[in-house]
Amino acid sequence: MKKFSYITMAFVALATAFSGCKDQGGKSNGALSSNAAERVYVEPGKYDEFYAFLSGGFSGQLAVYGIPSGRLLKVVPVFSQDPEKAYGYNEETKPLLNTTHGFIPWDDTHHPDMSQTNGVLDGRWIFMNGNNTPRVARVDLTTFETAEIMEIPNSACNHSSAFVTENTEYVIAGTRFAVPIPQKDIAISERKGNFKASLSFISIDKDNGGMDLAFQIRVPGFDYDLVHPGRGKSHGWVFFTTYNTEEAHTLLEVNASQNDKDFIAAINWKKAEEYIKEGKFKTEATQYAHNVYDEETHMATSTIKKEVRVLDSSELPGLVYYLPTPKSPHGCDVDPTGEYIVGNGKLSADLTVHSFSKMIDAIENKKFDGEAYGNPILNFEDVLGGTVIQPGLGPLHTEFDDKGNAYTTFFISSEVVKWKVGTWEILDRKPTYYSPGHLSVPGGNSRKPWGKYVLAMNKITKDRYLPTGPELTQSAQLYDITGEKMELLSDFPTIGEPHYASMVPADIIQPKSKKIYKLSENKHPHAATTDAAVKVERDGNEVRVYMTMIRSHLNPDNIEGIKVGDKVYFHLTNLEQDFDVPHGFAVIGAENSELLVMPGQTETLVWYPKKVGVWPFYCTDFCSALHQEMQGYIRVSPANSNTELNWSLGE
């Protein structure tokens, strides 16, 4: 009997030990037990399922990641110079960064948005805003290069930008700051009533993506924070959140937070098109740069345009309506059906959702509750579609899946909350690490979301990674949203500060990605597309070197007759026609950068020889087994010397 009880006790002890282990395991290895690791692991040589385009924030660039792995695939230089790729340093891309303020080598990028066809992401172009010196860029998704940049006149901090209508009719660009229009020397304290805002509509060429500033709508001088075009039933409208309807000019954290409600501005752009057709616009003199990169000449040109067509909302009825929305709303998001417009009132405890059909009804029945500078204000109760009650603190942005759910980030309470569109019921909440801004579901701001993941982009990482001194990375966190509850799968560091991201299934873009530029289509005026075209020409103190690069030599690799005080243009043409064989070019003492020339492309580096001697140049990209041999000499003679211009290879 005694023996039996010992055995029983032993069993009990063992069982307790095992179950104890199991419990502990379940808690500490949550990711492993739910095989999160497997779900983000992409085998070597295999591809990610989605492309993610994340704005680089204050880096000024666009980062391309693979999802679910979070692997960084490319940083596309857009508004900032990039010495790695010679972007903004070589002669070909400098014009892209030209503005009416001169050459501006940096900007603050926020919202990449992809072109759409019938409300579905089509993978042709990414449009992205530059906040600081107001600009909108177009990135071509066959080359993953910046193809066009347009400066936005009458704008100051181009934040409510650059979002795309459902057939890419327009890219919308609003202004966060109101300013005097036209600009003038005026006391800042006279802001209220005197400063105005402009909402720009850039039309997009259906075939080549070319941008044209079609018109601007002049609106009262509030801060226009974020924007989303309507879709489906609300196609033809566009919705802006506003704050600082107080029109304060100082200590905005207090003075712009006094009104209980600010507005969502609903703009009827189909009506605007009618007014344009009827000629009811004013043509105003202004100046803005329009910069276009030509893929055949491999060069950008910058043109200063001098006029803009303006529709004044206070004089043209039916263009603008204001929907009262609590507490300085930030994100303005439209659900896939186009019926609901979410105003993420960042200082509110609740989430306000307006109904498009109720708004139309209120407009048709003229149920107005006052006006702002001649623009009707609708009744809050008349347009309210629903309220998500106390979902969290500090709602910023909302995206949608394909099952009628919405996902909202909460900056202050640091979480993502899932709720049901229509019933406004809260379904789930998961913490983020820490303080997310935007979030992104593939296609989550279009008519067709692919509701597999949500990516939350965090402003703060604190203790999440190995520390790197005072400056830490920011991060993106990936959640699986296929189940009832969201599951955190992974997080990964990002470049700059990611604001918004556009995600799309890889197969929409992958087959169209270019491998090379065709040498036979190279129309660069200084290209040497064959070795026979290699030459060095002098015109006064300007010397042009027409050089070719192919495995594994630069032609010519010996140059003589250059003099101190010359301005030397190295025009490098990569003769390769094979995938992934770029060649680089660097020359000692260059004040700009290297060149990184893709197969079939021509790029130009300007070099000022300052010292007499024989100086090296070489290929910077490990191109082949004989890469180290891909080098040459340039002889620099005194300014007054008679050394003959001479160039050679293999002599």
Place this chain on the structure above:
Amino acid sequence: MFLGVLLPLLLFVFPLWKITLEAPQYPTSLGMLIYINDFADAHPHDIKNINLMNHYVGMKYIPNAIPEFKIFPYGIVITTVIGLIIAFMGNHKWYLYWFIMMVLVSAAGLIDFYIWEHDYGHNLDPRAILKFTNEDGTAMGFQPPFFGTKHILNFTAHSYPRLGAYFLALGIALGLVAYFVGKREKS
């Protein structure tokens, strides 16, 4: 017999042979198609890229044209005309002669192909950047296989006939069949 005689004309449409080179750095293989009158890229720029690779070991550039490209098409046209005359004559013994002639012409073509390949793979620039030797100390050649698959340094080379060659072979075989059919009908 008519069919047999006409089938080799398809050589003007379909390639005769294909040489394919595979290597880890070329997830899409490099390939060269050999037509009766031309060399062609299997994918755009393949021949240029094969040349780029091969210059490291001192191999000559694959020429845009070789003299055979002028001779072969005449050969095929002439044998076809002869074949057609024979087919009209309807004498089955001549079918056999045509068959033998075609076999000899094809064999000559293949021998020529082999000689070109051998020269291409062995007649190397003495100033070649990379020189390899066989175990016995002789200079390594880079001749692609005549028929089949062969490993050459980091490449796997395949060399196989293509549709054009199959039509030629089928045409020749039909000539022989026509001979036997004709013979049986007569007896």
